[in-house]
Every structure is written in structure tokens, then in C-alpha cells.
Amino acid sequence: MSEIFGLPQNVVYATAGIYAVLIIATLIVAMLRRRNPGERYAELSARTNSWWWMIGAFTLAVLLNQTVAIVFLAFISYLALKEYLSPIPTRRIDRAVLLFAYLAIPIQFYWAAIDWYGMFIVFIPVWMYLFFPALMALRGETEGFLRAVGTLSWGLMMTVFTLSHMAMLLVSGDVENKVAAGVGLLLFLVVLTQFNDVAQYTWGKLFGRHKVTPKVSPKKTWEGLVGGIATTTVVAALIGPYLTPMDWQWSALAGFIIGVAGFLGDIAISAMKRDLGVKDTGGLIPGHGGILDRVDSLTCAAPAFVHFIRYFFYA
Numbered sequence: 001m002s003e004i005f006g007l008p009q010n011v012v013y014a015t016a017g018i019y020a021v022l023i024i025a026t027l028i029v030a031m032l033r034r035r036n037p038g039e040r041y042a043e044l045s046a047r048t049n050s051w052w053w054m055i056g057a058f059t060l061a062v063l064l065n066q067t068v069a070i071v072f073l074a075f076i077s078y079l080a081l082k083e084y085l086s087p088i089p090t091r092r093i094d095r096a097v098l099l100f101a102y103l104a105i106p107i108q109f110y111w112a113a114i115d116w117y118g119m120f121i122v123f124i125p126v127w128m129y130l131f132f133p134a135l136m137a138l139r140g141e142t143e144g145f146l147r148a149v150g151t152l153s154w155g156l157m158m159t160v161f162t163l164s165h166m167a168m169l170l171v172s173g174d175v176e177n178k179v180a181a182g183v184g185l186l187l188f189l190v191v192l193t194q195f196n197d198v199a200q201y202t203w204g205k206l207f208g209r210h211k212v213t214p215k216v217s218p219k220k221t222w223e224g225l226v227g228g229i230a231t232t233t234v235v236a237a238l239i240g241p242y243l244t245p246m247d248w249q250w251s252a253l254a255g256f257i258i259g260v261a262g263f264l265g266d267i268a269i270s271a272m273k274r275d276l277g278v279k280d281t282g283g284l285i286p287g288h289g290g291i292l293d294r295v296d297s298l299t300c301a302a303p304a305f306v307h308f309i310r311y312f313f314y315a
Contacts (some may be wrong), residue, residue: 007063008181008184010242014191015059022048059070062183062187066174069170069186070171075275077290078105078160079292080291080295081159082290084272087276090148094145097139100157103240112164112167124161125161126161128153128156129153134245136148159250162300162302162303166302169185169309176245177245179245180242184242187243188244189258190298192236196237196263196301199228199230199232200228202228203224204221204224206225207224208221209221209223213270218265230262236251236254237251237252240254250313260295262297263297264300265298265299265300266296266297267302281293289303
């Protein structure tokens, strides 16, 4: 595995390619806005501008150092959990329990950092799942108990356990991925997940007619879904052999899984927001809402891809 500046050569080339695409997209959007100065392309412009911030932060953290990358991913989980809990009314008696939920974040990412898969895979789904209701029951308040337990357990799973799979992929991939190490696998996952969102949005804008889930996400169409997944599958087949241990056929299958799983994560978070009566989970990223709005697809795509590649390609 050849390296440039201490990084896998293919990862450096892929990163350069990402920025090249982003520069081209920025120029195209600028030309469209110049020809149509109104609000038609305002949302697209805001999305493009925010991509610079998001891609810059991600690549800086991931390419600098593995420890920095894991801390960065843990911070993303913290922000996602915070945004998730913010609009949900919580019982005053559960304030101490919430502290344990936040403390679970560094512990979960620590298991990933030392590549202890056995503890990583059970810490939140088993131990935290059992700990929270027991602690709440010991505090003696029964009113709202079931709602409080369900809210916290599901939130911790969706914002911490699922997203921590990215850290596990980064660490374990150093041993298993001879092509571009763990950073190559992580780049493959994140780039395709975010590309799938953009592709579905673009295909839906161009050809969307038939709604997939009108009550959950009215803007999502079957045309956008199928077009986005198909495009993501093709892109995965092209870049997979350069970033992962998979050939183009397996890479295409992985791209298909990421596309479908990304869509499912997106609509699950959308359903949650509809239930809470909020449009976005936050306002941190202009044009994109909050962190949870941006990583919603990864909540399903990350674990789906990690367990797919572990099952078929890890020794």
C-alpha cells in the first residue's frame, strides 16, 4: 500500500477528487444563480456552501490523525444526541440519567478506538439498555416511565451506537483493508452516503412525480429514490476497488446497500421530526439544519455497511 504524506495513496487521490467535484459544483451553481437571480437556486446554493464546511471539517479530522478522527466522530455523536434530546420533554427526575447517557459516548468510542468488538457491539444495546430502566425505576417515579425509557434508549441507539460504527470501521480497517486502510473504508462509506442523498435530491427534482412516503417526507419520490440508489451503485462500483478490499461487483452491492440503508435512516429521522413538530433538529449548518439532519442517513448506512464488510471480507 503506497503512501503520500503518511496516508494511503488512493485516499489522497480520492480526497483530491472530492474537492474537484465540489469546486465544479460550486461553479455550476454560481452560473445558475447569475442567470436566475431569484430564489429558484437559493436552496441549492446554501447546500453547496455548507458542503464546503462539512467536507472540510471531516477531511481535516480524518486525514490528520486516527485519534483526532475518533474524537471528532464522538463529538458528532454528542451533538446528534443533544439535538435529539433538545425538543423532547424530559422528566426532572431523569436529569441524572441523562448524564449517564452522555457519559456513554466516550466509553462507546473507546471500545472502537481499542478495537474491542465484543464490548463495542453489546455496551449500548445490552448494558445501557438494561441500566437505564433499572436506574429510572430505582428513582421511584412511575408516571411517564415507559415513554422516558423508550425515548432515551432509542435515542442513544440512533445517535451514538449507530454512528460509532464509523470509528470501528476506521480502526478495524487498518488491519483488514490492504488497499487503503481504515480511512479508505470510512471515506467510501461517508462519500457514498452523502452522495446518495444528493443524487436522490437531484433525480427527484428533475423527474420526481410519485411520492414514497407523503406523510413522512413529502419531497421524496420513487423516481428520486431509484435514480439515487442506481447512481450510488454505479459510483460505488467505480471507486470501491481503489478504497476497499472489494472488487467492482462487491463494491456495487455495497453501494446498493448503502443507498437503501441511507434512505431508511433518512425517513426514520424525518418521522421523528414530524412527530415532534420540528422541521430541523438544529441550525448549526446553514442550508442543512443541524448535525442530526446531516447524519440521519448514516444512522442506518454505517452499521449496515460495517456488518456487511465484516461478514464477507474480514478474516
